[in-house]
Amino acid sequence: MQNEKVAKILNRIADFMEMKGDVYRMKAYRNAAHSVETLSKDIEDIAFHDQLKDLPGIGTAIAAKITEIIETGSLQYFEKLKKEYPVDFDALMAVEGLGPKTIKLFYEELGIKNLDDLERYAKRHHLRRLKGMGDKKERKILDSIEFARKHSSRKLLGYIMPLAESLKKQIEETGLAEQVEIAGSIRRRKESVGDIDILVISEKTAQIMDFFISMGEVAEIVINGPLKSTVRLKSGIECDLRVFGREVFGAALMYFTGSKELNVELRKLSISKGLKLSEYGLFEGKERVAGQSEKEIFNYLGLEYIAPEMRENRGEVEAAINGRLPDLISYSDINGDLETHSNWSDGKNTIGEMGRAAYKMGYEYMAITDHTGTDRIAGGLGEDELIKQMRMIDDLNDEFENFTILKGLEVNIDFNGNLDISNDILKDMDIVVGSVHSGKGLDVFGISQRILKAMENEYVNIIAHPTGRKIQEEKEYDLNLDKIFETSAGTDTFLEINSHPNRLDLRDIYIKKAVDFGCKLVINSDAHSINDLGRIDLGVATARRGWAEKKDVINTMNLKKLQKLLSV
DNA sequence: GCCGTTTTCGGCCCGACTGTTTTCAGTCG
Incomplete structure (x- = not known):
């Protein structure tokens, strides 16, 4: 998948266009980048089938550039721009009050390329001599450099x-x-x-x-x-x-919720209806016709209410016009948690403590899925220990009424796609979560094949954090998602939405695609202590961003239905 | 550079704030 790379280059070109003051080309590249970013298909496939120009915001010129990136790994046009302005754009943009025009000015007049250059010239008071600059601006920039250095990332x-x-x-x-x-x-x-x-x-x-x-x-x-x-x-x-004020609060909330891309789309829609939308309301001429609530504005524009999690301009406006918005899963729909860890492996709390905390949350069930065998770093359990744990869970369950701790494990999928616990044990488990934790790059078949093989095992119910990404830390595996989604739907292996703040894996755009493939999903906290259980809301939020409905997520079911589903 | 249920050319979202200006450019969201 080169989607991320292509989108990044298009965005960088947009930055250069902004520096040059070519506002409309900047917008064109920005739109094209957004189009690629929010794509759930592989851009290489689309290019191969000569369908790039079918994507919104991509015409002849940008399609040719994308093709060049895919075929040669780089883009001449982009390399030329980088030589023209060899500046650390991201770092400089992180400085409050610095924008593309000022960055260009500083580079052309003083040769400033990065934060160190900027700081040096600011301290020597060279900035204030430039056109449009003054002592106040110079001081503000100097004050902001340290903050930009420390906190540039989201x-x-x-x-x-x-x-x-x-x-x-x-x-x-x-x-x-x-x-x-x-x-x-x-x-x-x-x-x-x-x-x-x-x-x-x-x-x-x-x-x-x-x-x-x-x-x-x-x-x-x-x-x-x-x-x-x-x-x-x-x-x-x-x-x-x-x-x-109260009478414009809906318009303000809508505006400041964004996304920016959706705001632009809604303003265009307003114009086409002879209206004008801003953070002060929806106007017909000088008269405000809506603004107190978001609902009122959506209605006046002929749209269904769009939930905040969906507001990314990924097709929700069209769906809202046609009354085809999904009936999103809600935060109260979750009936239980199917991946949690206890102090038997790398968790902090006992199984009893975890169970009682989950019961207090109003759940009907919770699975304990400690790590197994080869995952020794995480204190993985052997087969004897698992048998002991199952007996203990039986005893604990006598304590509860209308709540059940399910016996599970998180089994490791090794380099060959084999599991490190035998089927003899797996068949006695209520739930088996399979996951890839190690050996990226070392594997014999490629990660897709490892996962696909595990899915074919009749006892594996769930694939945990399927793409392995860690936000801002680790890239996702290079997976054949089409094949994985197809196999997931065909083998009734459920794909996890992991709620860990730096995973949220599957991510939103893949959730949408998985649902389109007919896959069933499961939202898990991956809790390692009772305090982590509540973060399942992040997983639900991610599911909502991926347009998932209650019926798409198996742990919205009651225990009886879930057990029937798992026993098939 | 893209796009079209008035358009294949002429548009492309809107308003506030700041610091520099003396009527506005740049930045921000």
Whole structure:
């Protein structure tokens, strides 16, 4: 899969176009990049079948460039641009107040290529002499360099959510706001987030801003205005607070929830209907015809309500026009957790503690799936220990009413696609989770073949974290997803959506594709302690981003139905 | 550079803020 690489190059070209001030070419490349990014098919396949131009935003010129990237591994046009402007664009863009135009100016006038150059020239006060610059801007840039160095990358949703919720709660508790909402990519539950956006309805604007900028979490104030303030938090992320009136709050929430791509799409749709959409409402001439709630705006535009998790401009607008939006799985639909670990392997809590915590969450069942055999690093269990554990779970289950601990394991799929526990043991398990943990690159058949072989084993129910990616750390395996989805559907092997904050694997666009293939999914916490059980919400959010419905996810079933499904 | 249920040419989302300006460019979301 070269999708990521192609999208990255197109995005970089868009950056160059922005530097050159060619706004419309910039948009064209940006659109094309988005098109490739959100594609669930392999771009090489599409190119091979000569179908690139069928993709939205890709015409003759960009199709030819994509073909060149796939065939030669690079792109002449892109190499030329890089030579023309050899700057560390990402690093410089991370500096607050620095954009493409300023980066170009600095490079052309002073030869600034990276943060070190920038810092040197700022300290020598060379920046302030340039056109459009002044001492204030220079100082602001200097102040922002350190922050940009430390915190240039986006943060994982799972780690930022609790912080955002806590800020929201603190603001609510002041009683100064009528309503407080978290917007932005957090509301869309995107896997990584760049900042925290909080919107409030309030008439006591000065007081609420004062409270916001003096909260304990605040490290530094960037902007402090009457309607908008920006602060840097001690945890290294920026947070915005904006105040709006009640009658426009829906429009503001919609606007600041995004995504940017969806906003553009909705504005275009508005124009085609003779309307105008902004964060202050939907207007017909000068009259505001909707704005108090998001529902009102969607309705007026002739759309069904689009859930925040779906707002990425990946076809949801068309589906909403035609009344074909999926009936998304909801956060309360989960009836149990089918991958958890106890202190028998690398978990922190006892099986009893895990069970009682899951019971308290209102679950009907939970599977203990400790690591096995060769996964010695994770304290893997041998066959004798597994038999002992099964007996103990039987005893524990006598404790509970209307709740069952299922006997399971997370079995390792080795280099040859074999499992490290014999079928004699597997057949007595309620649930068998298969996963690849090691040997990438060392394997005999390629990872797809390993997984496919494991799926063919009649006792394997679930493939855990199927693509093996770790967000911002490890790339996904090079898998033949079509084949895996086809086999999953054919063998009733369920694909996991792992809720670990840095996995969220399967990811959103693959979930959509898996559902289209008729695969059944399972959302698991992969908890290693009772505190991890709650993160299953991240998995549900990811499923919603992949347009999954309740019927697509097996652990929304009650125990009886689930057991029937697993026993087949 | 892409796109078309008024269009194959002439459009391409919108508004606020900041710092530099003396009417605006650049950045941000």
